[in-house]
Amino acid sequence: MNDSSTLDRLRPGQLALVQSLENSGPMRRRLRDIGLIENTLVECLGVSPGGDPAAFRVRGAAIALRREDSRQIRIRVLPPA
Amino acid sequence: MGLTKSSTGRRAAGDGMDSELRQGRSVAALAGNPNVGKSTLFNRLTNMNQHTGNWPGKTVTSAQGLCRSEEREYLMVDIPGSYSLLAHSAEEEVARDFLCFGGADAVLLVCDAGCLERNLNLALQTMELSHRVLVCVNLLDEAGRKGITVDLEELSRRLGVPVIGIVARERSSRAEVLRAMDALLDAPEQEGAYRVRYSAPVEEALARLLPLAEAAAEGRMEPRFLCLRLLEGDEAFLNRADAFLEGALSRDGALLRAAEQERQALEARGIDRDGFEDLLAAGLVMAAEELCHGVVSGSREGYGSRDRQIDRLVTGRRFGYPLMLALLALIFYLTIAGANLPSDWLMARLFRLQELLAAWALRLGFPLWLKGLLIDGAFRVLAWVVSVMLPPMAIFFPLFTLLEDAGYLPRIAYNLDRPFQRCGACGKQALTMAMGFGCNAAGVVGCRIIGSERERLLAQLTNAFVPCNGRFPGLIALLTMFFVGAASGALSTLLSALLLTGLILLGTAATFAATRFLSATVLKGTPSSFILELPPYRRPQLLRVLLRSVLDRTLFVLGRAAAVAAPAGALLWLLANLSLGGESLLAQLSALLDPLGRFLGMDGVILLAFILGFPANEIVLPIVLMAYTAQGSLAPLGELAQVKALLAQNGWTWVTALCVMLFSLMHWPCSTTLLTVRKETGSWRWTAVAALLPTAAGALLCALVASAARLLGL
Numbered sequence: 001m002n003d004s005s006t007l008d009r010l011r012p013g014q015l016a017l018v019q020s021l022e023n024s025g026p027m028r029r030r031l032r033d034i035g036l037i038e039n040t041l042v043e044c045l046g047v048s049p050g051g052d053p054a055a056f057r058v059r060g061a062a063i064a065l066r067r068e069d070s071r072q073i074r075i076r077v078l079p080p081a
Numbered sequence: 082m083g084l085t086k087s088s089t090g091r092r093a094a095g096d097g098m099d100s101e102l103r104q105g106r107s108v109a110a111l112a113g114n115p116n117v118g119k120s121t122l123f124n125r126l127t128n129m130n131q132h133t134g135n136w137p138g139k140t141v142t143s144a145q146g147l148c149r150s151e152e153r154e155y156l157m158v159d160i161p162g163s164y165s166l167l168a169h170s171a172e173e174e175v176a177r178d179f180l181c182f183g184g185a186d187a188v189l190l191v192c193d194a195g196c197l198e199r200n201l202n203l204a205l206q207t208m209e210l211s212h213r214v215l216v217c218v219n220l221l222d223e224a225g226r227k228g229i230t231v232d233l234e235e236l237s238r239r240l241g242v243p244v245i246g247i248v249a250r251e252r253s254s255r256a257e258v259l260r261a262m263d264a265l266l267d268a269p270e271q272e273g274a275y276r277v278r279y280s281a282p283v284e285e286a287l288a289r290l291l292p293l294a295e296a297a298a299e300g301r302m303e304p305r306f307l308c309l310r311l312l313e314g315d316e317a318f319l320n321r322a323d324a325f326l327e328g329a330l331s332r333d334g335a336l337l338r339a340a341e342q343e344r345q346a347l348e349a350r351g352i353d354r355d356g357f358e359d360l361l362a363a364g365l366v367m368a369a370e371e372l373c374h375g376v377v378s379g380s381r382e383g384y385g386s387r388d389r390q391i392d393r394l395v396t397g398r399r400f401g402y403p404l405m406l407a408l409l410a411l412i413f414y415l416t417i418a419g420a421n422l423p424s425d426w427l428m429a430r431l432f433r434l435q436e437l438l439a440a441w442a443l444r445l446g447f448p449l450w451l452k453g454l455l456i457d458g459a460f461r462v463l464a465w466v467v468s469v470m471l472p473p474m475a476i477f478f479p480l481f482t483l484l485e486d487a488g489y490l491p492r493i494a495y496n497l498d499r500p501f502q503r504c505g506a507c508g509k510q511a512l513t514m515a516m517g518f519g520c521n522a523a524g525v526v527g528c529r530i531i532g533s534e535r536e537r538l539l540a541q542l543t544n545a546f547v548p549c550n551g552r553f554p555g556l557i558a559l560l561t562m563f564f565v566g567a568a569s570g571a572l573s574t575l576l577s578a579l580l581l582t583g584l585i586l587l588g589t590a591a592t593f594a595a596t597r598f599l600s601a602t603v604l605k606g607t608p609s610s611f612i613l614e615l616p617p618y619r620r621p622q623l624l625r626v627l628l629r630s631v632l633d634r635t636l637f638v639l640g641r642a643a644a645v646a647a648p649a650g651a652l653l654w655l656l657a658n659l660s661l662g663g664e665s666l667l668a669q670l671s672a673l674l675d676p677l678g679r680f681l682g683m684d685g686v687i688l689l690a691f692i693l694g695f696p697a698n699e700i701v702l703p704i705v706l707m708a709y710t711a712q713g714s715l716a717p718l719g720e721l722a723q724v725k726a727l728l729a730q731n732g733w734t735w736v737t738a739l740c741v742m743l744f745s746l747m748h749w750p751c752s753t754t755l756l757t758v759r760k761e762t763g764s765w766r767w768t769a770v771a772a773l774l775p776t777a778a779g780a781l782l783c784a785l786v787a788s789a790a791r792l793l794g795l
Contacts, residue, residue: 050499
């Protein structure tokens with residue numbers, strides 16, 4: 001089973017572990033600041049009514065990311081608990 | 082809506098700190114992630130009532146205030162909230178520069194107990210450059226309700242710096258923080274504080290560079306922090322550091338060469354700047370994780386299940402947008418419903434006072450011209466401004482502050498990001514629009530929360546499309562007089578509220594259109610990256626909200642309006658009473674403007690009022706009324722019905738009212754806003770765009786409405 005994917009494809013309620021970040025420049029820094037680095041546990045909380053951005057739980061906080069940015073975050077989807 | 086004395090006054094000086102303020106006082110900086118209660122604590126300590134809001138990135142310049150403990154006097158500096166000191170945005174730069182070069186004697190690091198692990202990231206970075214750090218773990222009550230507990234003693238032991246737990250919104254926290262600060266300054270500098278151990282390549286390079294850097298830093302800067310920045314190659318920071326050290330850095334060839342060598346060695350191992358920063362971030366994150374392990378217990382989730390439930394509704398696909406509209410309409414409904422009676426009451430009282438004052442003035446032997454200038458001029462316009470503005474403001478501000486306090490505003494940004502993205506902008510613009518409701522100048526300053534320069538400009542140039550507080554009491558009055566008319570009671574109020582909501586939607590649509598227009602023409606580009614935190618919802622503090630919004634915002638805005646209104650009233654009286662060649666100056670000026678005014682569906686007097694209202698939009702409608710009464714009818718204007726009669730006598734129809742409302746919604750921003758745009762963009766050209774864009778839109782709409790009305794014979 002191939003469970004590696006990108007963050008934009010995580011559906012609400014699903015959990016994943018961050019594998020690697022392909023974002024660059026300011027976005028990469030921002031992600032580092034909020035503690036979204038390799039091996040961080042993330043959960044998709046929901047999608048905004050416009051369809052983008054989506055909200056993720058990262059280290060206890062709710063963070064909204066656009067699809068364009070979350071697409072560059074490689075993840076490994078965790079099986080439902 | 083961060084509009085207070087401190088955000089627009091002298092004390093919001095930003096980078097510079099008044100040296101006179103500093104004298105004999107200990108300087109303490111308040112640092113922390115956005116939205117952790119920093120500003121609440123700052124207000125608590127200084128009683129300065131700097132405005133706080135529940136959204137990330139509230140403090141856009143560093144505010145200062147004084148406070149006294151038993152032992153010392155402190156100058157508190159509230160620096161912008163930031164997630165890290167690896168500055169990326171203008172406000173983070175302010176934060177870092179202040180901590181680095183501002184000469185603070187101590188740093189109070191405010192952390193959110195509900196999100197401690199991430200907050201420690203900044204704490205650990207701060208400890209890298211300051212030797213007097215006090216960690217204040219705030220929001221313990223909120224965290225407690227979510228089942229999170231923090232072992233403060235153990236955290237203090239692990240960090241090697243004092244840690245106190247506070248609930249900033251409670252009064253008792255003040256004494257506690259001050260005691261801890263006194264103790265911190267009495268104690269020797271922290272030597273054994275926790276140091277983050279980065280991965281081997283970083284630490285090895287650091288070890289080699291450190292002895293060299295110690296000389297350059299001259300004890301005025303933490304050498305380890307300097308080395309990290311040297312290894313990182315952060316030019317912007319290094320330039321500032323060099324200026325701070327008076328060239329000691331650029332003169333130190335040996336250090337710079339060694340740093341360059343280390344950088345090359347790192348790159349040879351495959352660690353470029355990005356990789357290096359990754360290593361730093363990983364070091365910090367892991368250290369914070371380790372420190373929190375066993376210190377924080379319970380659910381470890383600041384954003385809890387209740388927040389999830391609310392967000393599912395508030396940002397959900399089905400209810401997200403309707404709920405936003407409903408809330409807006411509700412706020413307007415309550416504002417209009419509540420403001421009607423007090424407005425009429427105030428108007429009647431103030432005009433009776435005017436008669437009394439006039440009688441006194443005559444009895445005291447005032448010459449007629451002086452009585453006219455002061456009472457029929459200055460006082461009357463002032464009375465108008467107060468009675469039209471005060472009640473709606475005193476209701477709208479607290480209601481809006483409640484939403485802000487509860488944490489709803491970031492959800493608006495989240496919901497609206499997609500539409501803004503389509504216009505080439507970002508959802509944070511919605512936050513600056515919300516600030517614009519209070520005051521467009523504050524909204525323009527608030528645009529600093531937008532990272533990308535292009536998107537920031539878009540938000541700055543279009544902010545005036547949102548009617549500020551100075552404008553919407555006038556809008557409400559016109560709506561009520563001309564469009565609700567026959568309906569009465571609750572129905573009429575509901576109708577006014579819905580119409581006002583419609584008008585705001587029109588302003589919002591115009592904002593989108595103007596943003597889109599700008600990003601298709603002069604501000605081309607693609608939307609930049611976007612990251613927004615949705616803070617946990619918080620129960621608003623009713624009493625505090627009420628006090629703060631009434632005292633701070635309402636009276637401040639009113640005061641500013643009054644300061645402009647009185648002289649403008651006097652000027653208007655002069656214009657109405659000085660005549661050249663038989664006709665008053667006022668009549669001549671308005672006759673001059675009349676053709677243009679008529680073309681736009683208004684008249685010369687109204688256009689003149691808009692021009693005279695340039696310093697403050699609040700006085701536009703009062704000037705119109707004043708001008709009409711000065712030209713003839715001197716009916717006592719005790720209530721709205723009489724005002725409507727006066728306007729009707731001067732040829733107003735609902736088309737006139739509509740055009741005035743449209744033009745009020747879209748014309749040149751007030752002088753304060755334009756000066757703020759100039760200051761923020763540093764360019765007169767952009768300032769001109771900010772003035773011309775809404776004016777062109779408003780003139781176009783008004784001309785269209787007026788022509789259509791003429792064609793249809795309305």
